[in-house]
Amino acid sequence: MSIDWITELTAILTKEKLSNSDGDRFRHSKDESFHPPSEPEVVVFPETKDDITAALQVANRYDIPVTPYGAGSGLDGQSIPINHGISMNFERMKEVISFNPEDLTVTVQPGITRLELNKEINRHGLYFPIDPGADASIGGMTATNASGTTAVRYGSMRDQVLNLEVILSDGRIIKTGSDAKKSSSGYHLNSLFVGSEGTLGIISEITLKLHGIPEHIIAARCTFPSPKACAEAAHAVLMSGIPIVRMELVDASSIKQVNAYGDYQFPEEHSLFFEFSGTQVSAEEEASVVQELMDESGCGNWARASGSKERAELWRARHELAYAYRHIKGMAVAGSDVCVPISKLADLVVYAREHIEESGLAGGVFGHVGDGNFHTIIVYNPDDPGEVKQAETINEKLVLKAIEVGGTCTGEHGVGLGKMKYQDREHGGAVEVMKSFKTLLDPRNRLNPGKIFY
Template identity: 40%
Template sequence: MTHPALDALRSRFGDRIDTGATQRAQHGAGDSWHPAAPPDAVLFADTTQEVSEALAICNARGFPVIAFGHGSSLEGQIQAVRGGLCIDLSRMNRILRVSAGDMDCTVECGVTRQQLNADLRDTGLFLPVDIGAHATMGGLASTRASGTMTVRHGTMRDRVIGLTVVLPDGEIIETGGRARKSSAGYDLTGLFVGAEGTLGIITELTLRLSGIPEMAKAGLYSFPDIAGATETVIEALQCGLCLNRIELLDALQMRAINAWNGTAHPETATLMVDLAGSAAQVAGDLDTFGDLAAAHGADAVPCATAEDYTALWALRHSALHAARGLRPGCKSLSTDVCVPVTELPAIIAAIQAEIAAEGVVAPLHGHVGDGNFHLVMLFDPDDADEQDRVRRLNHRLVDMALAHGGTATGEHGVGLGKKVFMEAQHGPALGLMRRLKRAVDPGNILNPGKIFDL
């Protein structure tokens, strides 16, 4: 039987309400290991007003709504676990304003980071949120994403200074603004950044930009072990070097990258390092980093040309697909715990020992400069025992991270996959999150079942 909300949506949007199996399937899985859960219908929205009207219709009839950007989320954020309407925001991809002098811009939620940076290139500015996947600005903000440049530029939380948000009942609000700072009341912008579409749907964002540096140089450093690599990172951070990216890859990940890309780099613990700033600063800091790495037994492969630089970071961005290539046909659970940097050697050694004991294939790569690393745990989707082992290892890793002062998720978000850890991480504060959800969305229509259950 057709839900009354679908009849009302069709009355307003006509054949733009798509209930075909193909569109529903494409909007119910994402890039996660969680089971697919398609919505009952899909709407491609073109404006904030259309999002408002759709939400008002659904809220009045208790019909769930899930926002969709590019579908690259990893923790089941877009799965329609209770059915409902998926609002695809990818057509809202206009760059509304760029102020080069103020180093900010306003964009619609469907703009991708690649599109924005291509548009900004002639201004000398860019958005330094460098994740591996294509993703929209709305999705990046909703999961509080980050990426390889976090060590220098921060996360999306540090980049978003204002939002246009549609609340569950269809009301349109604006938060924040363009001022560099404000003491005016609650930080509502921060409330919606990282809320994963459970409190409102972000339709426009005002973003703080950065200047493209005069010079950037990179290098690949091969270490005898992970401990030496992480100690080098700690020392480099303490020296205040102009680090732009500093990425750790273990021996298995390097083997995967070589196989995937046809390269022949040493298959041992590796740092990929990027320094950015003035020419003099970069040259001096690169020499200093080389000395620190050499003291821990590293061999260096500098990137002499712009082509070498581009090729190095293309290798890094291939890491997830290369890891999956180790076992074709398998699925992957990609972890993303984050801990204080000094805690990295202990937690990595401990979890890798347990991985070896369980016989699981799990290459490691991550943003070691901010304490965030990924284990790509590969498993056969038809092997229940192997799936159980991977889930247990993931649980053990999160327990370790929390015990070391860290978090269950540094950048992928909570979605479905990390809900089970929220009580341990937040304690009584999780109750406040539930109260906020009930206050803003009393009908629980926005992305229900994500982050926590009511």
């Protein structure tokens, strides 16, 4: 470990903004993924954009890699510092820089989490809708183009970001957009940096669109005899044109697992979960129409939850689903998050479920079927090479099938470490264009090196 650059960094930032303790280095060596940990040499806790710039200047002089770190809730290794160096944690940059309720916009620092942001703005009748489940940081959500259960109506982070302040590897500070709701001016740099996973620049400010809190919200669920029937019923809802807020598929194995984990009492069958919002009249009407569609599709166990406590319980169960699998003692999990054209969704869900069952491993299929994005999670014994190989094979087959039908290897988790090997298959010659952007903006490959592509 070179003492020179750490000594210089400490002198510039002060000891309070830097740590190389064993505990901090270990905490920043991993995320929620199954990828092996890798410790940074030092962790920096910037409090201002000047702190970020100072750290980047030292990294420039000594050719030290810098890996951004949000809440550590990533699922594909984006924040793992595989080349060691500096891990840059934004937990001290949580300010709301400007809040303009009349414009339905807010500008925040990257470390604020989505729940912290909503706590600040909810009392003004506004909310930020992107909900990946975990209380992720807004910076991390921007870096991975996160989405989640509300994607069917609100899309992903890319659809909600108006402007970014980005600090480039050489210390230049740029703005990528404006506070206006749309623009036809210049290249769309927002879309370049949202989803770039910290490989092109360090995001220091994010300006977001906000939305009014709806007057009335209804949640509902129902069951079907097969995952394919669930997917086909979801497709029928989309074809009806109903502006549904959430529509989630959860297979029977996953319902059983979350019941055991959280002491819930859901029918242990393949299920769809819904949320409708708007005025009371519109939400009630939409829920009634969807109930009719589900009845026509052969559903069972239709149940509605209009009260806030019932709704919260229903969605808490959905969000705990992945953790229900991850907390099986002595076992590890692997998963995928492919996204496919809506018309291909039912077949891909069946394809995934069949491969899990054929393997003999435990696992589930669930996800945001309203936008063609679904997840698999496979439980395996990490000490059994055969089971490890089976889990990897299932994921690979699913990803390749998704790409084959015109889909993508990742709908929301990002590329990170696990999906790099599929970039050429999915993007072809466009990968070289992506690499050219990386070379232009980070010619010495210091920003989160070893991520997205080889």
